[in-house]
Amino acid sequence: MSNNRVSRRQFLSYTLTGVGGFMAAGMLMPMVRFAIDPVLQNHGGGDFVETSLKVADITEEPTKVDFTFEQLDAWYKSDVTNVAWVYKSGDKIIALSPVCKHLGCMVDWNADSGHPEQFFCPCHAGRYTKDGGNVAGTPPLGPLDEYDVQEKDGLLLIGPTKANTLVKK
Numbered sequence: 001m002s003n004n005r006v007s008r009r010q011f012l013s014y015t016l017t018g019v020g021g022f023m024a025a026g027m028l029m030p031m032v033r034f035a036i037d038p039v040l041q042n043h044g045g046g047d048f049v050e051t052s053l054k055v056a057d058i059t060e061e062p063t064k065v066d067f068t069f070e071q072l073d074a075w076y077k078s079d080v081t082n083v084a085w086v087y088k089s090g091d092k093i094i095a096l097s098p099v100c101k102h103l104g105c106m107v108d109w110n111a112d113s114g115h116p117e118q119f120f121c122p123c124h125a126g127r128y129t130k131d132g133g134n135v136a137g138t139p140p141l142g143p144l145d146e147y148d149v150q151e152k153d154g155l156l157l158i159g160p161t162k163a164n165t166l167v168k169k
């Protein structure tokens, strides 16, 4: 017979420690899971957002297009509405960001009667050409950003912004 006999006291102590450990893990695991859940979420690809604009209806005149997408900020989900100025240049669909490169106001198309056929920023009279190029002598120092675009089932999809590729440097 072995001399390493477990006393009743030791047996109870080991058993209670084990059960306590399991109970603690059972309580902590959901908390840990909740804390890191946003990191574990698979958000998939597909950063493109469907708009209600039919590609066939896009003309050479810039049109303001609203699009809404769900934004997840850690645990908080909210609907965000964004805007693009969309037009056709030949067969190419152009979608420009409305965010002025000076201090972030929203530009408008053809809003300044003194400078027609341009994007106009009402905050400090910034101006941009149709391709988003900033007009020299006005406050913005860079061109409007562009959105990636796609077509699906005849509708326009708008993706992430990128640096303007239309303006010659």
Ligand code: FES
Pocket (backbone or CB within 6 Å): 100, 101, 102, 103, 104, 105, 121, 122, 123, 124, 125, 126, 127, 139, 140
């Ligand atoms: S924010 Fe547009 S010109 Fe200043």
